[in-house]
Amino acid sequence: MNAQLKPREFPLPSSVKVISGTERAQAAYPYHIQFSKADDQKFWFYNSMHFPEPMSAFDMVTAEAAYCALGAANTRVHCLPTTLGIDHRIINGRVYIGGNAVTDPEEIARRTGEFQKRAFYYYENWESLYAQWKQKMLKLIEDAKALPDPVLPEFEPLEHVRAGRGIASNHDLLVTYQKTLEGYFRMWHHHFEFLLLGYGAYLTFFGFCKKAFPEITDQTIARMVAGIDAEIFRPDDELRRLARCAVELEVDAHFREGASVEEVMRSLRASGEPGRRWLEELAASREPWFNINVGDGFYHYHRSWNDDLSMPFAAIPGYARRVRAGEPMDRQVDKLREERGRLIADYRELLENDEERAAYDQMIGLAHRVFPYVEGHKFYCEHWYTNLFFNKIRSFGGLLAAHGFFAGAEDVFHLTHYELEAAIIDLMNAWSTGSPPRGPAYWPPLVAERRAAIKEWARHETPPALGPIPDVIDDPAIVMLWGITRESLDNWLSAGAATDSNEVRGFAASSGVVEGIARIVMSVEEISRLQQGDILVCHVTNPTWTPIFQKIRAAVSDIGGSMSHAAIVAREYGLPAVVGTGNATSKIKDGQRIRVDGGRGIVTLLH
């Protein structure tokens, strides 16, 4: 068919229309992240990896803060030679991003000099800088925890007056809010302090392996590098520990399928000493290890295990059964380490000569050096800190709701952070003047409108990319963080042409072949639909869904590479996984029987 041979193109940003009826919700995003005519000159792609669902007005802060920090690290701090930062725009709630490549050879040379003075210092002093980083993060977390809950007493407390404090409680609201926001922006700077350098060292080794062993699978390289003691494994470790405790204390029977968290807690408390002792163990695990989100932490509704114990509690019966059955359950750290060592040695032996082996040793040494950060930072940044942040905003939502601004605390997330500051100042003013605040009349219709807009946006597909297609994509930041290359663009463009195929292809993330029923899980709220033995099909696999990996037989995702945490966890659980398929959630039907071949990266639709 000629029609299929025609080169296809992505639409220009200016041709993408705001969905009818949502124009005002779109206008809520600040001017600098709205598409303009000038943006037609540039190539953009939809960041569905980090922002797979339409962003509410407040959640946009994550894109703002993250790209502010990422760009600073690339452009000004480490001075990456061939790339600056990443621009972002939001349309219909979808975040599009575009890189800024440096192409002038003289400029690249100038930046290379700077880069080697800066980035090389980081590589050379990685361990001490990373130790210092952890201290900074823990301090930041302590500071966030120390921020008071926003309250407005009727009268200023007497002790404030007698202490001559001189500022009133309404001012505290502004201070707390601004510190909350400042802390979040600061956290993202910490997040990107090492990240690109870490990925770069890893990709250096990855590129070498692909050259030396052209047919090596990504997951094999990942297994040679993957860290073993990373913090991100701890929450799941803690769950297993708690399951073992429950069996030892003989309280595991209290975790009944279908029972609510409250019911389980009540029956544990009623069980006397053993129940009390288990709850003590639970409390010990919760801080800090239950500060893990059921998502990637980029959306306010990615609640932590601490906020909602139903996810960890749902995993305990399965683990407890395995303890009772005497099955091995702990992560076999020694075995993993030994296997990693063997892989490294065996591939080394296959290299052509000693020259290559020396280079291999240098590169893998560096990759191992950077990896604790690459895997470890997520717990501190995307999980722990993000929970504190969104919960603090939620408490502002509660205060405003109590003053009639909203029907409920969650409504606060339909205001941008700029608007939220205005609403807080409105309340501060009203409290001080004694007049009623203006917000209760102003915000509820806007919130309703924006909530409807998000629902509407979620119903529409959005183009995977916009604007002129570049000949090559050589921007290390784009390639590293999103795995986007010219080939993947061509795949996106041809995705429509091959709709009759009964195959979905992606990265081979974890070996093994299984057949089963596909369960499409588009967001964390739908996780409970998964039945024992289902195959999880989702947009982005998420490591913090780890406990459900004991329930499923395989995992398939639209987005993600072989180093995504889900791929790592799938390998640890020995579950087949195919990630980065692009379109599994749209091609596979819920309840459909599929075969997942994780070693080849192929999902076959059986009927």
Place this chain on the structure above:
Amino acid sequence: MPAAQYISWFRDIGLDDRPKVGGKGASLGELHRAGIKVPPGFVVRTEAFEGFIDTLERRAPVRARVEGLAAEGLEGMAAVSRELRTRIEEAALPPDLQLEIRDAYGRLGEPQVPPAVAVRSSATTEDAADASFAGLQDTYLWVTQADSLIAKIRSCWASLYSLESLSYRRRQGIAESAVAMAVVVQTMVDARTAGVMFTRSPLSGDRSVITIEAAWGLGSALVSGEVTPDRWVVGKITGEISVRNISDKAIRHAQSPAGGVEELAVEDSVRREPCLTDEELQSLRAIGRQIERHYGRPQDIEWAIDRHSREIMLLQSRPETVWSNKDQAASAAKVSDPLLHVMKIFGGQR
């Protein structure tokens, strides 16, 4: 019977014996020594060939006829080829050699049951040329009589004077005095499945994967290209099976009741079924790794799985030459500062 002058058993052969037993023979002996299962057999050494040719030379020149040929003179070459092949095929083998062959052949089988053997030429030319050269010589399968064995040995020798072989030698300027041929006589494997295994990817040169190609029945169907084999790519170290191409294998080669090999249709029920189990793939991988380690370089290996014992038998192993002879740029070299490696990613040096 006096000690054998002209034949050597596999167990007595190693790589060093190559000049006298040829590449194929030496490799089979070496594999046997390395503890790899090889169907039992012996080699008719080059001395037998040389003695035979010397006898012919006494009647009329042989080597000089070849050396007198111009590399381009195809017509003249064809005439010389015909003449020399006829002379070889029609000459009798010396009686003492015949006796040694008949005796060794008898020992391969059970009493009263003549064994079925494969007769393969085993050339002694240099390594690099061997891979291409080996393909030019003949192999005879399922030979079940001593008389016929002797005839096939002579045919192997004669194949050294085929038009293809002669023109190859003239083009390469190989001296005729350096040309000799040993012949391998090896018990046939009644193969359920047979195939080849490359311990270095023929497609990419990757040393970390083993490519296995196989079809039902004897390996000859696959080697001759009459059937599209199933194809797997297996991680040499991980055992991960990254490619499984199962083809429609319409025919297979089997022993013909009349002697030799016949082509049979494959039953519909198994035509599109994989001809190896995952377990067998893993066993092949282990054997491939062992052989490669033994030789210290990638190998091309022929093997068969015995229909009855289900054992994997090695028929041949030779060094991989295509990729090894390429001048490949190193994937990377050691650098004074290990950090400079990251410039490949950050410096736009890809």
